[in-house]
Amino acid sequence: MAQQRGTGKSPTISEVAAAAGVSKSTVSRAFSRPQMITAETVAHVMEVATRLGYVPNHTAQALSTGRAGTVAIVVPDIANPFFPPLIRGAQAAADQAGFSLLLGDADEDPTREDVVVGKLGRQTDGIVLASSRMTEEQISTHAERRPLVLINRDVAGLPRVLIDTSTGIAAAVEHLAELGHRHLVYVSGPTSSWSNAERRRAVRAAGRRLGLKVSAVAARRSTYDAGVQHVGAILDTGASAAIAFDDLLAQGILAGLSARGFVVPEQFSVVGCDDVLAATMSPPLTTVSAHGADAGRTAVELLLSYLGGDHTAERRVLDTTLVVRATTAPPA
Amino acid sequence: MAQQRGTGKSPTISEVAAAAGVSKSTVSRAFSRPQMITAETVAHVMEVATRLGYVPNHTAQALSTGRAGTVAIVVPDIANPFFPPLIRGAQAAADQAGFSLLLGDADEDPTREDVVVGKLGRQTDGIVLASSRMTEEQISTHAERRPLVLINRDVAGLPRVLIDTSTGIAAAVEHLAELGHRHLVYVSGPTSSWSNAERRRAVRAAGRRLGLKVSAVAARRSTYDAGVQHVGAILDTGASAAIAFDDLLAQGILAGLSARGFVVPEQFSVVGCDDVLAATMSPPLTTVSAHGADAGRTAVELLLSYLGGDHTAERRVLDTTLVVRATTAPPA
């Protein structure tokens, strides 16, 4: 007769009220504003409530207070290793504040992203939008409906957390210059990615400053396979070192190089970005470390403080550092 | 005066009703049961609704229908590369059915998992529990309150999807035997993991059948570092090949071997499990492919059909296959 699995009816506030001989209001307040009523009344209500197994109904609470107790995070692709740590950080911050986290995957498609954000926006208190591929207009439109915090997207007037890879990238270029490289190539990622534009700019700027020649190869997608495929183009530039948009791409490049018989770092140097796989590769990848978990956590904190009434639209910048491992060396 | 960002008040059903000159009920039905009213009335209501920008309030709907339109997935650790594809699959299936996905991270801690599942259970229509580390009692208790589908956990009476790695593992053992290995070692993962027990058993069984000697090393945690650290113990067994609990561990083992000057696969063979990093390593890892995305999708489908009234508690088994890449070869 255990047929009815999963149908655990829990008592309502009225039943608790009746059992405790008080009104609904009192039970409600015993839970949400205990200091408003006598300590003994609270104790009594609580005693009855726990005996009955009462737990406030989240949905009903959400409806009458207008707060869902939920925030959403939307990412271009959960399977991209950059995002899990970020989501984890967001989840931890939300959880700590008693919020739940709704997850949206945009599948790297701006149109889908637009839809997903719209949908999730309607059932949450706010949204964290990571590495959005939408246009500024689209983002602003959503921001008008719902509190919105951006990660790695710099839209004025909106609270945002930016991982400033440019400092780390500059350090990487300096590092390569010191090793004696005179010509390097930036292998770019998704065209509509803010981070990609930032990184390209940083490589160019540092290269110019140090008198290095800087080529570019557009891999476009941030995948292992894209990295493998563009090795030919990378070598064709004549550069002796590559800085890749991210670790995933760098990993593919490494594999492609080794397939062509190139030994890294002796014959070619490679630098990644994000530090998300870097420590678990062999040879371990020299990369720019981005602290994704911090970004996720910070974004949720910003969102919650916005919900708390602080509408300062803060622009929080997170630092990055170069982590030198084993894929960089003096040119052949 | 754009102060009020994020406070987009949307009209209610009553406002639409008033504007359209009909009752709330009619508007409600125009959205939820259009075939119940005249086509022209529907058209008119819809026209007014879109003009006003009306969108049904999810929370209110949830309260009166008793359905949240939301399912949760709880995983031990989002950052473990086994889970993102699985979550992605779950997310896609949920999305397709018009459901949203709430994400819980148990942080590899059964106690936390218990709390998280309890909390999420109360605000969703059902839960997918992936690779749960809880006891059967705890799981059953939750299953009594809320529809629950398990992934990689075999509890009788509960709907569950199991990734049957034993066939793939058996194939791996046969593959190694054919190559000429006579002694292999299983490097185990989390103690409370069902998959781990299954895999250990499968290695033992296949080894016995083929007359191979099988040793075991308990790495316990499924991390890169754990893999590196247990290389000593692995070599001490005298085996010529290792089958690791998962790819992450295998990756660490590979790195540890190379640090000790061992060349893979010439001097030692390694097989992973899950096929989650395997293609993006060099040398590419021979591994058992587990189709995590399928598992996530299937679990959500099972959950939704359960919600739809089908309480058969189906036990769905997903096949695995051995993918031979470049980390296995005849023994030295």
Add this chain to the structure above:
DNA sequence: CGATGCCGTGCAACCGGTTGCACGTCAAGC
């Protein structure tokens, strides 16, 4: 031409909480 029944729509109760306001009680103040 009146009875029957179907169909589209409206009324009002309900989902399970929250909260502004009113009421009653009791202690302090004059």
Add this chain to the structure above:
DNA sequence: GCTTGACGTGCAACCGGTTGCACGGCATCG
């Protein structure tokens, strides 16, 4: 001893939808 005020509790409206039931109009049937 009566007024004043503070405080604890209850009443009832409200959040924004859904839905059982009743009602009225129209077509069909006898």
